[in-house]
Every structure is written in structure tokens, then in C-alpha cells.
Amino acid sequence: MMNDLKASLTRVHIQILLISGIILLLYYPTLFSEISLLDDQEMITSLFNSSVFNIQDIFFPRAHHGGYYRPLIGLSFQFDKIAWDLAPTTMHLENVLLHLCIALSMLWLGRILFRQRPHGGVVAFCSTLLFSVHPLATESINWISGRTDLLAGAILLPGVCLFIVSRKHMHWFGMVAALTIMMFSWLAKETTVAFILALPLLIAGLESGHLVPYTEHQHEKFQAGFLLCGVLAVLFEFATYNGLVAVLIIVIAGGFYFLKFSTMADNFRKASMLLLLSLLVIMFIWGSRKLAFVSSFPQIGQTFHKILLDPNRTVHLFLGAIAFYFKKFILPVPLNLAISDIDPVYGIIGIAVMVACTFLLIRKSLLSGLGLSGMALLLPVLPLALGTIAWTPYAERYVYLAMPFWLLAFGCVVLEKKIALAPTVLILFSILLLVSSLITFQRNLIWQTNVSILADTVAKSPQNLNVHGLYMSALFSKGYYDEAIDQYFTAQKMYKIIVNYDDRMDLLYADILNIQGKQDKAEHIYRDILIKSKGKSIGALQGMIGYYSYLMNKDNKQKTVYLKAMKGYAVKLTELTTNPEDLYQLGKIYHRLGEYSSAEAVFNTALMHHDLDASSNIAIHKIISHYRSRSCLK
Incomplete structure (x- = not known):
């Protein structure tokens, strides 16, 4: 044998x-x-x-x-x-x-x-x-x-x-x-x-x-x-x-x-x-x-x-x-x-x-x-x-x-x-x-799911903040919002003092609050992120623009006030990113405020980017043609 x-x-x-x-x-x-x-x-x-x-x-x-x-x-x-x-x-x-x-x-x-x-x-x-x-x-x-x-x-x-x-x-x-x-x-x-x-x-x-x-x-x-x-x-x-x-x-x-x-x-x-x-x-x-x-x-x-x-x-x-x-x-x-x-x-x-x-x-x-x-x-x-x-x-x-x-x-x-x-x-x-x-x-x-591998990793390396953030993202993507919030606060208790601030977990928490209909609470998180990041968090700026857009849809009487607030955040956003879609959104805000000259300048800058979305490109050309045909600009 x-x-x-x-x-x-x-x-x-x-x-x-x-x-x-x-x-x-x-x-x-x-x-x-x-x-x-x-x-x-x-x-x-x-x-x-x-x-x-x-x-x-x-x-x-x-x-x-x-x-x-x-x-x-x-x-x-x-x-x-x-x-x-x-x-x-x-x-x-x-x-x-x-x-x-x-x-x-x-x-x-x-x-x-x-x-x-x-x-x-x-x-x-x-x-x-x-x-x-x-x-x-x-x-x-x-x-x-x-x-x-x-x-x-x-x-x-x-x-x-x-x-x-x-x-x-x-x-x-x-x-x-x-x-x-x-x-x-x-x-x-x-x-x-x-x-x-x-x-x-x-x-x-x-x-x-x-x-x-x-x-x-x-x-x-x-x-x-x-x-x-x-x-x-x-x-x-x-x-x-x-x-x-x-x-x-x-x-x-x-x-x-x-x-x-x-x-x-x-x-x-x-x-x-x-x-x-x-x-x-x-x-x-x-x-x-x-x-x-x-x-x-x-x-x-x-x-x-x-x-x-x-x-x-x-x-x-x-x-x-x-x-x-x-x-x-x-x-x-x-x-x-x-x-x-x-x-x-x-x-x-x-x-x-x-x-x-x-x-x-x-x-x-x-x-x-x-x-x-x-x-x-x-x-x-x-x-x-x-x-x-x-x-x-x-x-x-x-x-x-x-x-x-x-x-x-x-x-x-x-x-x-x-x-x-x-x-x-x-x-x-x-x-x-x-x-x-x-x-x-x-x-x-x-290893088959992000939730299972990251849950295992968090249990074995609870001191790793990056892993907590990834686990929170995995829970969020599966719709486990309550568990994701629990993970967020667990990490917050462990890391009260952070030298190099990372906004991802805070932004994810704000996203969950928005999904749960708690926009006002999410707005406080966005403001806190902007303070911690010294105004350089792209996600928080986008969140604030989205928050004022939500308020404007809710109360159209304050439209001008909300649009001006959105403009301030949108200007800061375009200073931090070269994304032409952000320029397009800023141009639309200028347009809605009646600042047509500024809108055209921003739209023209957006058109210079080759990676501008096709639908946005068409929309910009229509708006600029409208300006010129109606003689909106001096």
C-alpha cells in the first residue's frame, strides 16, 4: 500500500x-x-x-x-x-x-x-x-x-x-x-x-x-x-x-x-x-x-x-x-x-x-x-x-x-x-x-464581504482609526445606518485628539443624518468639519450647498438669502477643485441670482475642460445663447 x-x-x-x-x-x-x-x-x-x-x-x-x-x-x-x-x-x-x-x-x-x-x-x-x-x-x-x-x-x-x-x-x-x-x-x-x-x-x-x-x-x-x-x-x-x-x-x-x-x-x-x-x-x-x-x-x-x-x-x-x-x-x-x-x-x-x-x-x-x-x-x-x-x-x-x-x-x-x-x-x-x-x-x-472582513479587523485592531472608517463605510453601503452610527461614536470616543484631521467619517455620519431626514443636525456636522479642516473639506462645502438647496425647496420665500449662502460655499469649492461640474453649478447659482456676467465667465471656464459632462456642456451653450439673444449682457 x-x-x-x-x-x-x-x-x-x-x-x-x-x-x-x-x-x-x-x-x-x-x-x-x-x-x-x-x-x-x-x-x-x-x-x-x-x-x-x-x-x-x-x-x-x-x-x-x-x-x-x-x-x-x-x-x-x-x-x-x-x-x-x-x-x-x-x-x-x-x-x-x-x-x-x-x-x-x-x-x-x-x-x-x-x-x-x-x-x-x-x-x-x-x-x-x-x-x-x-x-x-x-x-x-x-x-x-x-x-x-x-x-x-x-x-x-x-x-x-x-x-x-x-x-x-x-x-x-x-x-x-x-x-x-x-x-x-x-x-x-x-x-x-x-x-x-x-x-x-x-x-x-x-x-x-x-x-x-x-x-x-x-x-x-x-x-x-x-x-x-x-x-x-x-x-x-x-x-x-x-x-x-x-x-x-x-x-x-x-x-x-x-x-x-x-x-x-x-x-x-x-x-x-x-x-x-x-x-x-x-x-x-x-x-x-x-x-x-x-x-x-x-x-x-x-x-x-x-x-x-x-x-x-x-x-x-x-x-x-x-x-x-x-x-x-x-x-x-x-x-x-x-x-x-x-x-x-x-x-x-x-x-x-x-x-x-x-x-x-x-x-x-x-x-x-x-x-x-x-x-x-x-x-x-x-x-x-x-x-x-x-x-x-x-x-x-x-x-x-x-x-x-x-x-x-x-x-x-x-x-x-x-x-x-x-x-x-x-x-x-x-x-x-x-x-x-x-x-x-x-x-x-x-473576505467575501466588506462588512465581515472589516468587522473582523476592527475587533482585532480597535486602535486603527482608518479601519473604523472603512467599517463604517461598509455598514453604510449595506444600509446598516444604526450600526454605522454606533461605529462612528465608538471611534470618536477612542480618538478625541487627532493631529492630522480626516473628514471622511464625519462626512459619512452627516450623509446618514441626511438620509434619516435630520438635515439640520447634518448642517451642524458640516460646519464642524469646515472648522476642523480650516475650510478645506470639499465634502463639507458640497454638503452646505446641498443643505441650503434643501432649505430653498422647503421655503422659497428666502430664496435669495439661500442662493447667496450657496454662492459663498460654491466659490470656495471651485477654488479647491478643478472639477468642471462644480463650475457649472456655480454658474447656475450666479444665473439664478441674476448675476449674468459672472455666470457667463464661469460657464466659459467650465467649457475649457474636456472632461465636462455632455449634458452639462449642452446646457451651458443653451444658457449662453440665451444671454446673447436676449441681450442680457451689457
């Missing part, structure tokens, strides 16, 4: 069918998920409003304050618009298929790496199954904007496979093609640029012939000394909260340990290669951003300033982030869309993780190459922990690209111990696969 199981599991076409079936089954609910209010809705609205597709603007936007440079993502969304008019089901299906593509690429990579090992195909398949059902993948797949991880991975992993195969046969054209493919993954997500630093480690580990780090008997005392220094570094961090010194201890001990295993020529060659690759990475990032943007957004400079301002805190945050992400990989629950902070104890655990990484860096093995490849893909996201760039300092999706390499690294241990088909291991694997699948499926159900 065991031989039959082994035979069936090693047939690659059966493996592909099983992986495909499991992924499509688990992520079937995703196909019917709503468009997420977090970025997705805004992105789709922007795509619908953009009339002209210009590939040059995607790759070289020449924008001021440029942020992420991910042109392949923009290109994929433009394809969605042309091919199926941004149909949500199809866009969700694309994400699922990209995940499937990455899983099959991981299977290919595992079969290449484990080809010469007994049961290597089975271990590659089982590792891929765990990746396919891993709960941490749900955020990248269910969130359409999370396509950055999926598209980058779907390009990177086939490139890695092609490079390893081409290098084995010394096929230079294949290696160049593989590096080019990997380079394109950088255009989907910048973090993959760090993989080039780990690629030599992966190749060295493959060539070493060792699955796991191996230490000869005469070197065991040096290894013990290094590990002792690692323990001291952990204790020092625990006692003093000084991560900088703890890292220095590890670097010095690791350097000494490294010198015992390498010749001077070998050290020079490795250092030169690392320096060359680092310069290549820096040049690529700098060059691509220089071509794409006129200037970078200020948060990048603020991040570097924070790093240098308090290096000890920065090191502690980075180490904590590494430990936290590795813990999430091992134990993903509880899943949370908005992780605002982590336990400080992760900073201490991070020292232990760094000791392990340093040991892997020194002792070449396939496990070392795979483990450090995954770690390299995490390094670029560490500055986000400072909270100046992304909307959350930590995110589960950041681990997605590292998972294939880490799971294959665990496969190395299974192969080394020769326990791939041991009954106990198969039972534990089956339990893990089943539990992970259930968690993933349940999480996909939560």
Missing part, C-alpha cells in the same frame, strides 16, 4: 491535478467576493475614469512625489479593463490562478532541487501543498490590490527554475533569459530586487551537496563558541534593550567563525560578488525611479531620517519584524488585515533568528540557500515597520513571497532525516494540511 501511495504521489501530472483542484476548491468563495473598500474600490473607479490607455504613462509617468514603482501591476489592470471591463469575479479569478501558477512553479523548483534525493518528488509535492493551503496567502489572493505579491512571484519563481537548469548545463543564453525574467518581477513588486543578493547563496547551497548545514568534528568547538556568543547576544538584548550592541556581537562572532571555514581568496571573491550585486541592486532601484519619477514622495526621506535618528530603536524594530513574520509563517493565526504593532518581545526573539541566519550564511547547504532566499525577500519590507510609508507597519502579505523558499527549506530537513514516508510524519502532515485548509477556507468566507 505504501508503495502504491509513493508511486501515485510521484507522478507529476497527478500532483499538478491535486494542487490545482485543492487551490480552486479552497478559493472558490473568493470568486464571489465584493470589491474591497481598501484601495480596490478607489483603484477601479480611477481606471473607469481614465479614458486613454498610454503605456508610456504606465512605465514612465514622470510624476512628482512618486511612490511605488510597479508598472506591471498598472499594465495588468489596464488589461482587465480592456478584456472584461474590470469584472470583479474575473479579477478575483486572476489572483487565484496566479497563486496556482506560483504553486506549480514551486513544485517545479522543488523537483529540480530534490531530483537526486530519495522521495524528493514527494517532499517537493507536500511542500507545495502546504504553500497552496497556507492561511497567510489569503490576504494577497482575496485583496485585488494584493496582486503585487502574486504577479511578482509568478514571474520570479519560473525565472529561478530556468536559471538553475540553465546553469547546470552551462547554457548562457538561458541564464541571461532567466535573469531578465527575474528582473521583470521587480516591476511588479520592488522587494524581489533583494533576491539577487540571495541567488549566489542558493547556487552555493545546491553545489555544496549538503541538504542541511554540516560541521566537521574539528570545527565543532568554533561552532559551539559562535552559538554561545549568540546566546549572550540574546541575553544582552533582554537585559539592556540594546539591539545594536547585540547585533554587533553576532557580526563579530560570525565573522571570526566564517574566517575559520574559508580561505582568504574565497573570502575576497565572496565579498566582491556581494558588493557587486549590492551595487547592481542600488543602481537598478535608483535608475528605474529616476526614469519613472521627477521626485520621490517625502515619506521615503522621512523613513531614512527615522532610521538614522535612533539606530538602536530601528535595529530593535527590524529584528522584531523578522521574528514576527517568521512566527506568522509557523503559526499564522490570528489572521489580521491591519496589524498596527507587535509585542516588544519579538525584538529579543529576532536576535535568535539573526544568530540562525548568520549560521546558515556561514555553513553552506541547500537549506541555507533556501532559508536565506526567503529572508532576503523580507528585508526590503522591514523599513515599513517605522510606519511612515504603508498604511500599516506590518502585514501578513509580506511573508507570501518568502513562503515557497521556507517550505522547501523544511523539506530539506525531512529528506536529510529520511522520514518522508514515515507513518507518523504522514499523519502529522495530513492533520496540518487539513487544519490549514479549514482556516484558509473560513478566512476566504470572511
Whole structure:
């Protein structure tokens, strides 16, 4: 029976069918998920409003304050618009298929790496199954904007496979093609640029012939000394909260340990290669951003300033982030869309993780190459922990690209111990696969509606004001007005003092009051918003115009008074926005007040905008023709 199981599991076409079936089954609910209010809705609205597709603007936007440079993502969304008019089901299906593509690429990579090992195909398949059902993948797949991880991975992993195969046969054209493919993954997500630093480690580990780090008997005392220094570094961090010194201890001990295993020529060659690759990475990032943007957004400079301002805190945050992400990989629950902070104890655990990484860096093995490849893909996201760039300092999706390499690294241990088909291991694997699948499926159900995913997020991150606002919007869109109001006042109690005022929750509350027929109460909210925003809230100005329009319809005797009030707010509105429809509305107010000269001037300004609504354009021309035919103007 065991031989039959082994035979069936090693047939690659059966493996592909099983992986495909499991992924499509688990992520079937995703196909019917709503468009997420977090970025997705805004992105789709922007795509619908953009009339002209210009590939040059995607790759070289020449924008001021440029942020992420991910042109392949923009290109994929433009394809969605042309091919199926941004149909949500199809866009969700694309994400699922990209995940499937990455899983099959991981299977290919595992079969290449484990080809010469007994049961290597089975271990590659089982590792891929765990990746396919891993709960941490749900955020990248269910969130359409999370396509950055999926598209980058779907390009990177086939490139890695092609490079390893081409290098084995010394096929230079294949290696160049593989590096080019990997380079394109950088255009989907910048973090993959760090993989080039780990690629030599992966190749060295493959060539070493060792699955796991191996230490000869005469070197065991040096290894013990290094590990002792690692323990001291952990204790020092625990006692003093000084991560900088703890890292220095590890670097010095690791350097000494490294010198015992390498010749001077070998050290020079490795250092030169690392320096060359680092310069290549820096040049690529700098060059691509220089071509794409006129200037970078200020948060990048603020991040570097924070790093240098308090290096000890920065090191502690980075180490904590590494430990936290590795813990999430091992134990993903509880899943949370908005992780605002982590336990400080992760900073201490991070020292232990760094000791392990340093040991892997020194002792070449396939496990070392795979483990450090995954770690390299995490390094670029560490500055986000400072909270100046992304909307959350930590995110589960950041681990997605590292998972294939880490799971294959665990496969190395299974192969080394020769326990791939041991009954106990198969039972534990089956339990893990089943539990992970259930968690993933349940999480996909939560992602189906904005109300359910945001309710879950608010419960787990009650301190995140942005999440409260999104949850309130989700409740509002479903008509749950009382629940939305409860959410509004809950947030108000928690955030009585806000440095950077955001008017969205207040505006939404005013909208609910208007729907409930409480226009006078809504007017007080609009006035309060204008005070808080120093008169710069576009929504509040529009609300005040709407309020006086409501009063005018209710009491036509005060028409002139209300129109003059509307004019004041409409003038302020047109000073803040370039929307021609706002100019059109201001012109109509002037017209109703009998200020025909001002009305014509505003109408002519509105006509200069190409994006003016067709019906408004026709109406303006009729009014201006009326002015001239009746000689209303002097």
C-alpha cells in the first residue's frame, strides 16, 4: 500500500491535478467576493475614469512625489479593463490562478532541487501543498490590490527554475533569459530586487551537496563558541534593550567563525560578488525611479531620517519584524488585515533568528540557500515597520513571497532525516494540511464581504482609526445606518485628539443624518468639519450647498438669502477643485441670482475642460445663447 501511495504521489501530472483542484476548491468563495473598500474600490473607479490607455504613462509617468514603482501591476489592470471591463469575479479569478501558477512553479523548483534525493518528488509535492493551503496567502489572493505579491512571484519563481537548469548545463543564453525574467518581477513588486543578493547563496547551497548545514568534528568547538556568543547576544538584548550592541556581537562572532571555514581568496571573491550585486541592486532601484519619477514622495526621506535618528530603536524594530513574520509563517493565526504593532518581545526573539541566519550564511547547504532566499525577500519590507510609508507597519502579505523558499527549506530537513514516508510524519502532515485548509477556507468566507472582513479587523485592531472608517463605510453601503452610527461614536470616543484631521467619517455620519431626514443636525456636522479642516473639506462645502438647496425647496420665500449662502460655499469649492461640474453649478447659482456676467465667465471656464459632462456642456451653450439673444449682457 505504501508503495502504491509513493508511486501515485510521484507522478507529476497527478500532483499538478491535486494542487490545482485543492487551490480552486479552497478559493472558490473568493470568486464571489465584493470589491474591497481598501484601495480596490478607489483603484477601479480611477481606471473607469481614465479614458486613454498610454503605456508610456504606465512605465514612465514622470510624476512628482512618486511612490511605488510597479508598472506591471498598472499594465495588468489596464488589461482587465480592456478584456472584461474590470469584472470583479474575473479579477478575483486572476489572483487565484496566479497563486496556482506560483504553486506549480514551486513544485517545479522543488523537483529540480530534490531530483537526486530519495522521495524528493514527494517532499517537493507536500511542500507545495502546504504553500497552496497556507492561511497567510489569503490576504494577497482575496485583496485585488494584493496582486503585487502574486504577479511578482509568478514571474520570479519560473525565472529561478530556468536559471538553475540553465546553469547546470552551462547554457548562457538561458541564464541571461532567466535573469531578465527575474528582473521583470521587480516591476511588479520592488522587494524581489533583494533576491539577487540571495541567488549566489542558493547556487552555493545546491553545489555544496549538503541538504542541511554540516560541521566537521574539528570545527565543532568554533561552532559551539559562535552559538554561545549568540546566546549572550540574546541575553544582552533582554537585559539592556540594546539591539545594536547585540547585533554587533553576532557580526563579530560570525565573522571570526566564517574566517575559520574559508580561505582568504574565497573570502575576497565572496565579498566582491556581494558588493557587486549590492551595487547592481542600488543602481537598478535608483535608475528605474529616476526614469519613472521627477521626485520621490517625502515619506521615503522621512523613513531614512527615522532610521538614522535612533539606530538602536530601528535595529530593535527590524529584528522584531523578522521574528514576527517568521512566527506568522509557523503559526499564522490570528489572521489580521491591519496589524498596527507587535509585542516588544519579538525584538529579543529576532536576535535568535539573526544568530540562525548568520549560521546558515556561514555553513553552506541547500537549506541555507533556501532559508536565506526567503529572508532576503523580507528585508526590503522591514523599513515599513517605522510606519511612515504603508498604511500599516506590518502585514501578513509580506511573508507570501518568502513562503515557497521556507517550505522547501523544511523539506530539506525531512529528506536529510529520511522520514518522508514515515507513518507518523504522514499523519502529522495530513492533520496540518487539513487544519490549514479549514482556516484558509473560513478566512476566504470572511473576505467575501466588506462588512465581515472589516468587522473582523476592527475587533482585532480597535486602535486603527482608518479601519473604523472603512467599517463604517461598509455598514453604510449595506444600509446598516444604526450600526454605522454606533461605529462612528465608538471611534470618536477612542480618538478625541487627532493631529492630522480626516473628514471622511464625519462626512459619512452627516450623509446618514441626511438620509434619516435630520438635515439640520447634518448642517451642524458640516460646519464642524469646515472648522476642523480650516475650510478645506470639499465634502463639507458640497454638503452646505446641498443643505441650503434643501432649505430653498422647503421655503422659497428666502430664496435669495439661500442662493447667496450657496454662492459663498460654491466659490470656495471651485477654488479647491478643478472639477468642471462644480463650475457649472456655480454658474447656475450666479444665473439664478441674476448675476449674468459672472455666470457667463464661469460657464466659459467650465467649457475649457474636456472632461465636462455632455449634458452639462449642452446646457451651458443653451444658457449662453440665451444671454446673447436676449441681450442680457451689457
